[in-house]
Amino acid sequence: MGTWPDGTGWGPSRTDGSTGRVNREPGRERGLEMDDDAGKSGHVPVMLERVLELLAPALAGDAPVVVDANLGLGGHSEALLAAHPALHLIGIDRDPFAIEFSTRRLAPYAERTTLVHASSDELEEVLARAGRETIDGALFDLGVSSPQLDEGERGFAYSYDAPLDMRMDTDQELTAEVVVNTYSAAQLVRILRDYGEERFAPRVASLIIKERAKDPITSTKRLADIVRQAIPAATRRTGGNPAKRTFQALRIEVNAELSALEAALPAALDALALGGRAVVLSYHSLEDRLTKQILTARTKDTSPPGLPVPLPAHQPRFRLLTRGAELPSEEELARNPRAASARMRAAERIRVDDQD
Numbered sequence: 001m002g003t004w005p006d007g008t009g010w011g012p013s014r015t016d017g018s019t020g021r022v023n024r025e026p027g028r029e030r031g032l033e034m035d036d037d038a039g040k041s042g043h044v045p046v047m048l049e050r051v052l053e054l055l056a057p058a059l060a061g062d063a064p065v066v067v068d069a070n071l072g073l074g075g076h077s078e079a080l081l082a083a084h085p086a087l088h089l090i091g092i093d094r095d096p097f098a099i100e101f102s103t104r105r106l107a108p109y110a111e112r113t114t115l116v117h118a119s120s121d122e123l124e125e126v127l128a129r130a131g132r133e134t135i136d137g138a139l140f141d142l143g144v145s146s147p148q149l150d151e152g153e154r155g156f157a158y159s160y161d162a163p164l165d166m167r168m169d170t171d172q173e174l175t176a177e178v179v180v181n182t183y184s185a186a187q188l189v190r191i192l193r194d195y196g197e198e199r200f201a202p203r204v205a206s207l208i209i210k211e212r213a214k215d216p217i218t219s220t221k222r223l224a225d226i227v228r229q230a231i232p233a234a235t236r237r238t239g240g241n242p243a244k245r246t247f248q249a250l251r252i253e254v255n256a257e258l259s260a261l262e263a264a265l266p267a268a269l270d271a272l273a274l275g276g277r278a279v280v281l282s283y284h285s286l287e288d289r290l291t292k293q294i295l296t297a298r299t300k301d302t303s304p305p306g307l308p309v310p311l312p313a314h315q316p317r318f319r320l321l322t323r324g325a326e327l328p329s330e331e332e333l334a335r336n337p338r339a340a341s342a343r344m345r346a347a348e349r350i351r352v353d354d355q356d
C-alpha cells in the first residue's frame with residue numbers, strides 16, 4: 001500500500017465540540033469573489049457526472065434530502081440542487097471560509113439549503129437541529145479544497161513559505177506548529193509513519209527535535225528544509241518532494257481527519273432511508289482504506305456460518321454500488337490534474353429494520 005502522489009485531505013475536531021452557525025451571512029474577505037469565476041474554475045468538482053448519476057435514483061422522491069458533508073466551494077452541491085428541483089441540501093464544512101463562499105454561490109437556492117459550520121463528525125447533531133431524522137443521500141468529498149492549498153498563508157503547502165498552520169477550521173487551537181514543536185519524538189514518529197507512511201520517520205522526527213531545540217520551527221519552508229536534510233540523498237533523488245509525506249501526516253493529525261471520517265460516515269449511513277445512497281471521494285490511501293472497511297462491513301451477511309436459513313437480523317443493510325474504487329477518467333484528468341488521486345466508493349441502503 002502506498003500513499004497516492006497527490007494525497008490531500010483534511011479534518012480536525014472542533015476543540016469546543018460545538019456545532020457552528022446555520023446559514024451564515026456571506027462574507028467577502030480573503031478575495032473569495034464569485035464574479036471573477038474563481039470559485040467555479042479554481043476548484044472543479046471531482047467526478048461530478050458520476051456523483052450525480054450515483055445519487056440520482058435516491059433523490060427522485062417528492063422532498064429528498066441530501067447531506068454534503070464536505071461542502072467546500074459548493075461545486076457538487078450546486079450541481080445537485082440544479083439537477084433536483086425538490087431537493088433540500090444540508091451542507092457542512094469545518095472551514096468558515098467555505099461556508100461563506102458557498103452561501104454566496106448557492107444563494108439562488110437559499111430556500112432549499114441549510115449550510116452549517118461544523119465538523120462532519122457532528123452530523124447527527126446537525127441533522128437533529130435541522131429537524132431531519134433521515135436523509136436520502138450523503139456525499140463525502142474528503143480532500144482539501146483548492147483555496148486551502150492555494151492560499152499559501154494557510155500553511156498546507158510546502159511550496160509556499162508560510163506559518164505552520166494547516167487548520168481547516170481556523171477556530172480550532174491545534175496547529176501544525178504546535179504539533180511540530182511540542183509532540184514527543186515517539187508521537188512524531190507515530191504520526192509520520194501512520195499518516196504519512198514515511199519510511200524515514202525516526203530520522204525526520206529526531207532532526208525536528210534537534211532543530212526545534214535551537215529555535216522553534218514556525219514556517220513551512222524551515223520544516224520542508226529539515227525534512228529534506230533528514231532524508232538520505234539517494235532517496236531524495238527519486239519520487240517528488242520529500243516533504244510531501246510529512247506535510248500530509250501533519251495535516252491529518254492537525255485536522256483529525258481519519259477520526260472525523262470514522263465517526264461521520266457511519267452516522268450518515270445510519271441516517272439513510274431505504275433506497276438512500278452514500279458516495280465517498282477519497283484522496284489518499286488511508287481515507288480510502290477506512291471508507292472501504294466501513295462500507296464493506298455493512299454489506300456483509302453476518303449470520304453465523306452453517307445456519308440452514310440466513311437470519312433476517314444478520315442480513316446486510318447496504319449493497320455496494322461501485323466495484324472496488326472507481327477512478328476519474330483520462331478525459332477528466334486531462335482537464336483537472338488535481339483529480340488524479342481521487343478514489344470513489346458508493347453504497348445503497350437496502351434494508352431498514354427495528355434497530356434503525
Ligand SMILES: C[S@@+](CC[C@H](N)C(=O)[O-])C[C@H]1O[C@@H](n2cnc3c(N)ncnc32)[C@H](O)[C@@H]1O
Pocket residue numbers: 010011012043044045046069070071072073074075076077092093094095098118119120121141142143144145146168260261
Ligand atoms: C475537496 S473539498 C470539497 C469540494 C466540494 N465538493 C466542491 O465541489 O466544491 C473538501 C472540503 O471538506 C472540508 N472538510 C474536511 N474535513 C471536514 C470535516 N471533518 N468536516 C467538515 N468539513 C470538512 C474542507 O474544509 C474542504 O472545504
